[in-house]
Amino acid sequence: MPEPHIRPARLSDDAALAALDRAVWSPLHSVQPRPEPPYAPFFDPANPPAYYLVAEVDGQVAGYLRLVRPTRLDCNSHVRQIQGLAVADRARGRGAARALLRAAAEESRRQGARRLTLRVLGHNTPARELYESEGFAVEGVLPGEFLLAGEYVDDVLMGRSLTE
Numbered sequence: 001m002p003e004p005h006i007r008p009a010r011l012s013d014d015a016a017l018a019a020l021d022r023a024v025w026s027p028l029h030s031v032q033p034r035p036e037p038p039y040a041p042f043f044d045p046a047n048p049p050a051y052y053l054v055a056e057v058d059g060q061v062a063g064y065l066r067l068v069r070p071t072r073l074d075c076n077s078h079v080r081q082i083q084g085l086a087v088a089d090r091a092r093g094r095g096a097a098r099a100l101l102r103a104a105a106e107e108s109r110r111q112g113a114r115r116l117t118l119r120v121l122g123h124n125t126p127a128r129e130l131y132e133s134e135g136f137a138v139e140g141v142l143p144g145e146f147l148l149a150g151e152y153v154d155d156v157l158m159g160r161s162l163t164e
Contacts (some may be wrong), residue, residue, distance in 0.1 A: 004099045005057075005058075010054075012125065015042075030123040036050050063097065065086070067111075068081055079115045080116050081148070085127075098130065098134065105162060114162055115159055115162060118131065119156065120155075128158075142155040
């Protein structure tokens with residue numbers, strides 16, 4: 001089975017990434033309501049292709065990761081944050097999410113970052129286990145931060161050093 005290919009996003013990925021985002025939406029990982037028509041473009045001025053890495057499996061878009069500075073503050077410029085990770089059902093179990101996480105760490109280092117952080121919903125055990133296996137540790141928990149489908153869900157803050 002070939003390894004996923006990770007590359008920077010291109011504007012031409014818009015339709016494929018928008019369709020992927022709609023297909024994988026779940027309250028397990030999203031605090032946003034289920035997308036409904038009319039659908040917005042995936043990319044917009046606040047979310048340009050430069051913020052995304054794309055995973056291709058068998059030559060097709062199979063996942064993405066959004067990697068950004070968490071704030072505009074100079075004193076925080078050494079940190080990058082993952083603000084979105086999605087993998088198509090057809091590509092699950094083929095290493096796409098792990099490859100995206102590793103590429104995000106590499107890209108963050110290339111940009112001069114020393115830390116990589118993310119937020120994950122407390123009930124998303126598979127994602128939390130994946131992040132932990134890639135060196136992320138829980139650095140904080142916001143208990144009951146979100147009310148999703150009638151249940152209060154923790155917001156778990158995770159991070160890792162990029163210098164070790």
